[in-house]
Amino acid sequence: MELIKVIIRDKLFYVVLVIIAAVSSAMNFNESNNADLLAEYYQSEKVIDTLDIESEEEKQVLGMTLRDSLVQYAMTLQGRPYKYAGKGPEVFDCSGFTCYVYKRFNVQLPASSTLQSKFGAETATKDVQKGDLLIFKSPTTGVNRVGHVGLVVSNANGKINFIHSSTRRGVIVDSLNHKHYKARYLGARRVLTD
Known part of the structure; x- marks a missing residue:
């Protein structure tokens, strides 16, 4: 057996x-x-080219730059809700939103607003361009450190608009001149070198 x-x-x-x-x-x-x-x-997601144009020269002739494409894509995400640690595509926190937008154009940003505040080159506020990052203090009273980031949409005659993932309103465009953001503003960073 x-x-x-x-x-x-x-x-x-x-x-x-x-x-x-x-x-x-x-x-x-x-x-x-x-x-x-x-x-x-x-494979990583491919760059979205809304004009389907092959050469950089053709884009320049039509006035479409990488910055324009980046902002145009960011604007399509308006209304997506905020979620802490949300990295997209359906929900975002602030740094998750900027990372997601830049990643679509094959640019890797650090994951947090604190690290993004040290990324790229420091830029004077008056010189910000589409696609530059705006860095803000945390909205929590008494907390004096980086806690928010947004993406410049426009800078016309000193009126700067930016798109970001707001904790209460989700992905939205706001003005840097708004008292809530002006009081928390820490500076700008240039990621794109064109």
């Missing part, structure tokens, strides 16, 4: 080995024969 148990146990062992080998072989076959599909699936 003991001998039969050993044989059954050993056969079961070999059956399991055969199954593992078959599954492994099938996975290798699938990976090698579908490599192009896997690469396409795992």
Whole structure:
């Protein structure tokens, strides 16, 4: 009886080995024969080019720059709700929103507003351009550190508008001149060098 148990146990062992080998072989076959599909699936999201124009010269002729494309894309996300640690595409916190927008154009930003406040080059407020980051203190009373970030939409005659993910209103455009933001404003950072 003991001998039969050993044989059954050993056969079961070999059956399991055969199954593992078959599954492994099938996975290798699938990976090698579908490599192009896997690469396409795992590739990062492609840059959205709303004008479908090939060359940078053509974009310049039509007045469409990377900054324009970035802001135009950011504006399509208006109304998405705020959620702490939300990285998109359906919900965003402030730094998740700026990261998500820039990532669509193959630019990687740090994940937090604090790290974004040190990224790129410091820029004078009067010189900000579309796509620059605006850095703000935390809205919490008594907290004197970076706690919010937004993306410049326009700077016309010193009137700066920016888009951001507001805790109460979600993704929205606001003015830097609004007293709530003006009082918390810490500075601007230029990420794009064009």
